[in-house]
Amino acid sequence: MADSPLARAIRWDTVVGALLLVLLLMSFGFVDGFGNALNLSFLIGNTLPIALIALPMTLLVVAGEIDLSVASTAGLSGSVMGALWNQGMAIETIIPLCLLLGVVCGLVNGLLVTRLGLPSLAVTIGTLAAYRGIAQIVLGSDAVTDFPTQYQDFAAGSIGDTFLPRAFLPFLVLLVIAAVVLHATPFGRSLFAVGANEEAARFAGIRVKRQKLLLFVATGFMASLTGIFWALHYASARYDNATGLELSVVAAVLLGGIDFDGGKGTLGGAIAGVFLLGAAQNVMSLLNVSAQSQIVVTGVLLVVSVLGPRVARQISVARAGRPAASTPTS
Incomplete structure:
Protein backbone atom coordinates (compact mmCIF):
# COMPACT_ATOMS: atom_id res chain seq x y z
CA MET A 1 0.00 0.00 0.00
CA ALA A 2 1.34 3.45 -0.93
CA ASP A 3 2.07 5.96 1.78
CA SER A 4 -0.67 8.47 2.47
CA PRO A 5 0.12 12.17 1.97
CA LEU A 6 0.22 12.55 5.75
CA ALA A 7 2.66 9.64 6.13
CA ARG A 8 4.92 11.11 3.46
CA ALA A 9 4.77 14.51 5.13
CA ILE A 10 6.04 13.21 8.46
CA ARG A 11 8.77 11.00 7.00
CA TRP A 12 12.01 12.18 8.54
CA ASP A 13 13.83 12.75 5.25
CA THR A 14 10.93 14.98 4.13
CA VAL A 15 11.19 16.92 7.39
CA VAL A 16 14.95 17.40 6.88
CA GLY A 17 14.39 18.65 3.32
CA ALA A 18 11.82 21.12 4.61
CA LEU A 19 14.19 22.29 7.37
CA LEU A 20 16.95 22.84 4.80
CA LEU A 21 14.60 24.95 2.67
CA VAL A 22 13.48 27.00 5.68
CA LEU A 23 17.08 27.55 6.82
CA LEU A 24 18.14 28.70 3.35
CA LEU A 25 15.20 31.10 3.02
CA MET A 26 15.79 32.59 6.47
CA SER A 27 19.55 32.86 5.85
CA PHE A 28 19.08 34.65 2.53
CA GLY A 29 16.67 37.05 4.20
CA PHE A 30 18.27 37.75 7.57
CA VAL A 31 21.98 36.75 7.61
CA ASP A 32 24.29 39.40 6.19
CA GLY A 33 26.62 38.07 3.54
CA PHE A 34 24.98 34.65 3.22
CA GLY A 35 23.66 35.20 -0.29
CA ASN A 36 26.76 36.61 -1.95
CA ALA A 37 28.50 34.44 -4.52
CA LEU A 38 31.74 34.15 -2.56
CA ASN A 39 30.01 32.79 0.54
CA LEU A 40 27.82 30.37 -1.41
CA SER A 41 30.90 29.03 -3.19
CA PHE A 42 32.64 28.74 0.17
CA LEU A 43 29.64 26.92 1.66
CA ILE A 44 29.41 24.33 -1.12
CA GLY A 45 33.18 23.85 -1.28
CA ASN A 46 33.40 23.22 2.46
CA THR A 47 30.44 20.84 2.36
CA LEU A 48 31.71 18.74 -0.56
CA PRO A 49 34.15 16.67 1.55
CA ILE A 50 31.27 15.64 3.81
CA ALA A 51 28.99 15.01 0.83
CA LEU A 52 31.54 12.85 -1.02
CA ILE A 53 32.05 10.47 1.90
CA ALA A 54 28.33 10.53 2.72
CA LEU A 55 27.54 8.76 -0.57
CA PRO A 56 29.13 5.37 0.28
CA MET A 57 28.57 5.89 4.02
CA THR A 58 24.82 6.01 3.36
CA LEU A 59 24.92 2.63 1.63
CA LEU A 60 27.11 1.23 4.40
CA VAL A 61 24.80 2.37 7.21
CA VAL A 62 21.75 1.10 5.30
CA ALA A 63 23.48 -2.30 5.33
CA GLY A 64 23.88 -2.07 9.11
CA GLU A 65 27.57 -1.12 9.32
CA ILE A 66 29.60 2.06 9.85
CA ASP A 67 33.12 3.33 9.09
CA LEU A 68 34.58 5.86 11.54
CA SER A 69 38.03 5.74 9.94
CA VAL A 70 37.05 7.80 6.89
CA ALA A 71 38.63 11.05 8.08
CA SER A 72 41.87 9.29 8.97
CA THR A 73 41.89 7.57 5.57
CA ALA A 74 41.46 11.00 3.97
CA GLY A 75 44.31 12.38 6.09
CA LEU A 76 46.55 9.41 5.19
CA SER A 77 45.77 9.86 1.50
CA GLY A 78 46.69 13.54 1.68
CA SER A 79 49.88 12.77 3.58
CA VAL A 80 51.04 10.20 1.05
CA MET A 81 50.16 12.62 -1.72
CA GLY A 82 52.30 15.34 -0.14
CA ALA A 83 55.21 12.99 0.60
CA LEU A 84 55.31 11.59 -2.95
CA TRP A 85 55.04 15.08 -4.44
CA ASN A 86 58.01 16.17 -2.33
CA LEU A 97 48.30 5.50 -6.02
CA CYS A 98 46.45 7.42 -3.30
CA LEU A 99 43.11 6.08 -4.52
CA LEU A 100 44.54 2.57 -4.42
CA LEU A 101 45.69 3.26 -0.87
CA GLY A 102 42.09 4.16 0.04
CA VAL A 103 40.92 0.86 -1.45
CA VAL A 104 43.46 -0.99 0.71
CA CYS A 105 42.32 0.87 3.86
CA GLY A 106 38.70 0.00 3.11
CA LEU A 107 39.66 -3.58 2.34
CA VAL A 108 41.39 -3.94 5.72
CA ASN A 109 38.27 -2.64 7.49
CA GLY A 110 36.01 -4.88 5.43
CA LEU A 111 38.04 -8.04 5.96
CA LEU A 112 38.20 -7.51 9.71
CA VAL A 113 34.43 -7.07 9.84
CA THR A 114 33.28 -9.69 7.32
CA ARG A 115 35.91 -12.43 7.75
CA LEU A 116 36.68 -12.17 11.45
CA GLY A 117 33.18 -11.14 12.49
CA LEU A 118 34.34 -8.08 14.43
CA PRO A 119 31.92 -5.17 14.98
CA SER A 120 32.52 -2.36 12.51
CA LEU A 121 32.24 0.31 15.20
CA ALA A 122 35.14 -1.16 17.17
CA VAL A 123 37.22 -2.00 14.10
CA THR A 124 37.01 1.44 12.55
CA ILE A 125 37.68 3.22 15.84
CA GLY A 126 40.91 1.23 15.90
CA THR A 127 41.82 1.96 12.28
CA LEU A 128 40.86 5.60 12.83
CA ALA A 129 43.81 5.85 15.22
CA ALA A 130 46.08 3.59 13.17
CA TYR A 131 45.63 5.37 9.83
CA ARG A 132 46.11 8.79 11.45
CA GLY A 133 49.27 7.57 13.13
CA ILE A 134 50.64 6.25 9.83
CA ALA A 135 49.84 9.60 8.22
CA GLN A 136 51.92 11.38 10.84
CA ILE A 137 54.79 8.94 10.30
CA VAL A 138 54.65 9.48 6.52
CA LEU A 139 54.63 13.29 6.51
CA GLY A 140 55.51 14.33 10.05
CA SER A 141 54.58 17.91 10.89
CA ASP A 142 55.32 19.20 7.37
CA ALA A 143 52.76 20.92 5.19
CA VAL A 144 53.02 20.54 1.42
CA THR A 145 51.48 23.46 -0.45
CA ASP A 146 53.03 23.69 -3.91
CA PHE A 147 50.77 21.37 -5.90
CA PRO A 148 50.19 22.08 -9.63
CA THR A 149 48.10 25.17 -10.18
CA GLN A 150 45.66 23.55 -12.61
CA TYR A 151 44.71 20.90 -10.05
CA GLN A 152 44.28 23.46 -7.28
CA ASP A 153 42.17 25.60 -9.61
CA PHE A 154 39.90 22.65 -10.32
CA ALA A 155 39.49 21.82 -6.62
CA ALA A 156 38.99 25.42 -5.47
CA GLY A 157 37.77 27.28 -8.58
CA SER A 158 34.24 28.03 -9.75
CA ILE A 159 32.38 27.33 -12.98
CA GLY A 160 32.70 30.53 -15.03
CA ASP A 161 31.21 33.48 -13.18
CA THR A 162 28.89 31.36 -11.07
CA PHE A 163 29.22 30.44 -7.41
CA LEU A 164 29.22 26.70 -8.18
CA PRO A 165 32.60 25.03 -7.58
CA ARG A 166 34.03 23.05 -10.49
CA ALA A 167 34.20 19.97 -8.28
CA PHE A 168 30.43 20.15 -7.78
CA LEU A 169 29.76 18.66 -11.24
CA PRO A 170 31.73 15.43 -10.62
CA PHE A 171 29.95 15.19 -7.26
CA LEU A 172 26.57 15.36 -9.02
CA VAL A 173 27.63 12.50 -11.31
CA LEU A 174 28.66 10.41 -8.29
CA LEU A 175 25.39 11.31 -6.55
CA VAL A 176 23.32 10.07 -9.49
CA ILE A 177 25.32 6.84 -9.64
CA ALA A 178 24.91 6.23 -5.90
CA ALA A 179 21.16 7.02 -6.04
CA VAL A 180 20.61 4.60 -8.93
CA VAL A 181 22.62 1.87 -7.20
CA LEU A 182 20.76 2.22 -3.89
CA HIS A 183 17.22 2.81 -5.11
CA ALA A 184 16.98 1.29 -8.59
CA THR A 185 19.06 -1.90 -8.61
CA PRO A 186 18.75 -5.36 -7.03
CA PHE A 187 22.04 -4.69 -5.22
CA GLY A 188 20.59 -1.62 -3.54
CA ARG A 189 17.39 -3.39 -2.56
CA SER A 190 19.43 -6.22 -1.09
CA LEU A 191 21.28 -3.71 1.12
CA PHE A 192 17.98 -2.73 2.74
CA ALA A 193 17.23 -6.42 3.28
CA VAL A 194 20.66 -6.98 4.86
CA GLY A 195 20.25 -3.99 7.17
CA ALA A 196 16.74 -4.99 8.20
CA ASN A 197 17.55 -8.64 8.94
CA GLU A 198 20.97 -10.00 8.03
CA GLU A 199 20.13 -13.61 8.86
CA ALA A 200 16.98 -13.59 6.72
CA ALA A 201 18.92 -11.93 3.88
CA ARG A 202 21.54 -14.69 4.05
CA PHE A 203 18.86 -17.39 3.88
CA ALA A 204 17.35 -15.56 0.91
CA GLY A 205 20.60 -16.10 -1.00
CA ILE A 206 22.12 -12.63 -0.61
CA ARG A 207 25.92 -12.74 -0.37
CA VAL A 208 26.04 -10.56 2.72
CA LYS A 209 29.78 -10.68 3.39
CA ARG A 210 30.71 -9.86 -0.18
CA GLN A 211 28.32 -6.92 -0.31
CA LYS A 212 29.59 -5.46 2.94
CA LEU A 213 33.20 -5.91 1.82
CA LEU A 214 32.45 -4.01 -1.40
CA LEU A 215 30.86 -1.20 0.60
CA PHE A 216 33.88 -0.85 2.89
CA VAL A 217 36.17 -0.75 -0.16
CA ALA A 218 33.98 1.90 -1.82
CA THR A 219 33.98 3.95 1.38
CA GLY A 220 37.78 3.76 1.61
CA PHE A 221 38.08 4.79 -2.05
CA MET A 222 35.81 7.81 -1.56
CA ALA A 223 37.58 8.79 1.66
CA SER A 224 40.89 8.76 -0.22
CA LEU A 225 39.37 10.82 -3.04
CA THR A 226 38.15 13.26 -0.41
CA GLY A 227 41.65 13.47 1.06
CA ILE A 228 43.05 14.37 -2.37
CA PHE A 229 40.32 16.97 -2.88
CA TRP A 230 40.90 18.39 0.61
CA ALA A 231 44.66 18.84 0.04
CA LEU A 232 44.10 20.53 -3.34
CA HIS A 233 41.10 22.61 -2.27
CA TYR A 234 42.85 24.05 0.78
CA ALA A 235 46.29 23.96 -0.91
CA SER A 236 47.80 22.07 2.01
CA ALA A 237 48.63 18.41 2.60
CA ARG A 238 49.08 17.70 6.32
CA TYR A 239 48.76 14.56 8.41
CA ASP A 240 45.91 16.13 10.39
CA ASN A 241 43.80 17.06 7.34
CA ALA A 242 40.09 16.27 7.79
CA THR A 243 40.45 15.62 11.53
CA GLY A 244 36.96 15.24 13.00
CA LEU A 245 35.31 14.94 9.59
CA GLU A 246 33.90 11.52 10.51
CA LEU A 247 31.65 13.16 13.12
CA SER A 248 30.20 15.54 10.53
CA VAL A 249 29.66 12.72 8.01
CA VAL A 250 27.90 10.44 10.50
CA ALA A 251 25.84 13.32 11.91
CA ALA A 252 24.75 14.41 8.43
CA VAL A 253 23.87 10.89 7.27
CA LEU A 254 21.87 10.07 10.40
CA LEU A 255 20.30 13.54 10.37
CA GLY A 256 19.04 12.72 6.88
CA GLY A 257 17.02 9.79 8.21
CA ILE A 258 19.36 6.84 7.63
CA ASP A 259 18.61 4.44 10.47
CA PHE A 260 21.69 3.62 12.55
CA ASP A 261 20.40 0.06 12.91
CA GLY A 262 20.24 -0.30 9.12
CA GLY A 263 17.48 -1.11 6.65
CA LYS A 264 15.88 2.33 6.38
CA GLY A 265 16.53 5.67 4.73
CA THR A 266 17.01 7.42 1.39
CA LEU A 267 20.06 8.92 -0.27
CA GLY A 268 18.09 12.11 -0.90
CA GLY A 269 17.48 12.46 2.82
CA ALA A 270 21.17 11.87 3.57
CA ILE A 271 22.29 14.58 1.11
CA ALA A 272 19.68 16.95 2.52
CA GLY A 273 21.17 16.25 5.94
CA VAL A 274 24.66 16.98 4.59
CA PHE A 275 23.71 20.37 3.23
CA LEU A 276 21.53 21.20 6.24
CA LEU A 277 24.55 20.64 8.48
CA GLY A 278 26.84 22.55 6.08
CA ALA A 279 24.46 25.50 5.83
CA ALA A 280 24.00 25.60 9.61
CA GLN A 281 27.77 25.67 10.14
CA ASN A 282 28.15 28.40 7.53
CA VAL A 283 25.46 30.54 9.14
CA MET A 284 27.04 30.10 12.57
CA SER A 285 30.40 31.20 11.16
CA LEU A 286 28.82 34.32 9.64
CA LEU A 287 27.22 35.05 13.02
CA ASN A 288 30.65 34.69 14.69
CA VAL A 289 29.68 31.62 16.69
CA SER A 290 32.82 30.01 18.11
CA ALA A 291 34.20 26.77 16.68
CA GLN A 292 33.65 25.05 20.04
CA SER A 293 29.98 26.03 20.02
CA GLN A 294 29.64 24.73 16.48
CA ILE A 295 30.96 21.36 17.64
CA VAL A 296 28.34 21.36 20.40
CA VAL A 297 25.61 22.05 17.83
CA THR A 298 26.91 19.20 15.65
CA GLY A 299 26.75 16.87 18.64
CA VAL A 300 23.20 17.94 19.46
CA LEU A 301 22.18 17.40 15.83
CA LEU A 302 23.69 13.91 16.00
CA VAL A 303 21.49 13.07 19.01
CA VAL A 304 18.44 14.59 17.29
CA SER A 305 19.22 12.62 14.12
CA VAL A 306 19.04 9.35 16.04
CA LEU A 307 15.97 10.30 18.08
CA GLY A 308 13.98 12.15 15.39
CA PRO A 309 13.34 9.33 12.89
CA ARG A 310 12.25 7.01 15.69
CA VAL A 311 9.74 9.55 16.97
CA ALA A 312 8.49 10.15 13.41
CA ARG A 313 8.00 6.40 12.87
CA GLN A 314 6.19 6.02 16.18
CA ILE A 315 3.82 8.83 15.23
CA SER A 316 3.26 7.24 11.82
CA VAL A 317 2.59 3.82 13.37
CA ALA A 318 0.25 5.33 15.95
CA ARG A 319 -1.75 7.16 13.27
CA ALA A 320 -1.90 4.06 11.09
CA GLY A 321 -3.06 1.88 13.97
CA ARG A 322 -5.67 4.28 15.37
CA PRO A 323 -8.47 3.49 12.86
CA ALA A 324 -7.83 -0.26 13.21
CA ALA A 325 -7.93 -0.01 16.99
CA SER A 326 -11.22 1.86 16.91
CA THR A 327 -12.91 -0.63 14.57
CA PRO A 328 -15.43 -2.71 16.57
CA THR A 329 -14.94 -6.46 16.46
CA SER A 330 -17.82 -8.78 15.62
Missing part, protein backbone atom coordinates in the same frame (compact mmCIF):
# COMPACT_ATOMS: atom_id res chain seq x y z
CA GLN A 87 59.96 13.25 -3.79
CA GLY A 88 59.32 14.52 -7.32
CA MET A 89 56.71 12.04 -8.48
CA ALA A 90 54.22 13.27 -11.09
CA ILE A 91 50.80 14.20 -9.75
CA GLU A 92 49.16 12.03 -12.44
CA THR A 93 50.89 9.03 -10.89
CA ILE A 94 50.33 10.09 -7.28
CA ILE A 95 46.55 10.40 -7.48
CA PRO A 96 45.88 6.79 -8.67
